[in-house]
Amino acid sequence: MNYQDLISYCQQDWEDYTEHDFVNQLATGDLNKYAFFHYLKQDYLFLKHYARAYALAVFKSSTLAEMREPLPGLNALLESEMNHHIEYCQTWGLSAEEMEAEPEDFGTVCYTRYVLDTGMAGDRTDLFTALAPCAIGYAVVGQRLGQWPETKLEGNPYRSWVELYSGEDYQSGVEETIRRLNAMLEEIPLESKRGHRLCEIFKTATRMEVAFWEQGMKAAQ
Ligand SMILES: Cc1ncc(CN)c(N)n1
Known part of the structure; x- marks a missing residue:
């Protein structure tokens, strides 16, 4: 199997995610600012x-090569994505300390703890499958919005978000994620118990x- 099989298994959910009104309104600049x-x-x-x-992916690895694999993704996450969010919130007068102190909403708790639990209970492939919709979905969204005729950059308060996820750095990082995931899935038959379990993990995330x-x-x- 490969990553496309995971998407096909939950095609409708995938479209609900990558074509959601939230991102369309972001691209046109019409999204409510409180949202x-x-x-x-x-x-x-x-x-x-x-x-x-x-970081759990390092713990779940056995070879040095495997341990090194998640590092570029982790670095991009902690530097580029986090810095974008911190800088954006600063323009609204919110400091990084205040962001740290923000209470977690239910959806945030559910999603993050689901990924962590799946990774802890399973192996590296389970973990990377649970992580995949996050990385791949935003690349799909970024690519779509980058080409969408309705996308407005000039005067759009959400321009930096659109540029972050449609940008070359994010897109190429996700290409690498897909290559790694496909290598893990290659030997697993889609029509197996293991294949089905991975499809369910991807669908839930x-x-x-x-x-x-x-x-x-x-x-x-
Ligand atoms: C909830 C969510 N999913 C995905 C991404 C893209 N890394 C993100 N920043 N946030």
Whole structure:
């Protein structure tokens, strides 16, 4: 099997995630600012736990080569994505310390602890499968918005977000993630118990991504 099989298994959930109103409104600049602000603060907390899950990938490795594999992704997460969120929130007058002190919303707790639990209970392949919708989905969103005729960059308050995820650095990092995931999945038959379990992990994390957009939307109501 390969990563496309994981997406096909939950095609509708995948489209709900990657074509969600939240991202379309981000691209046109019409998203409610409280929805985005809540999302970004929660995403800061999300990324911290997501980084812990990446670190778990080192723990779950046996060879030195495997241990080194997650490092570029972890570095991009802690530097580029986190810095973007911190700098953006500073423009709203919110400091990094205040972001740290923000209470975790339910969707943030559920998603991050699901990924960590899946990784702790399973092996490296389970862990990378649970991590995959996050990385791959945002690359798909970024690529789509980068080409979408409705996307507006000039005067869009969310321009930096669109540029971060449609940018070359993020896109090439995810290409590497896909290559690694495909190498792990290669020997696993899709129609096996193991294949089915991995599809279910990917599907659950994808549904959590939809809930994460919804959590942002709800904050504006
Ligand atoms: C919830 C979520 N999912 C994915 C990404 C992209 N790394 C993110 N920043 N936040």
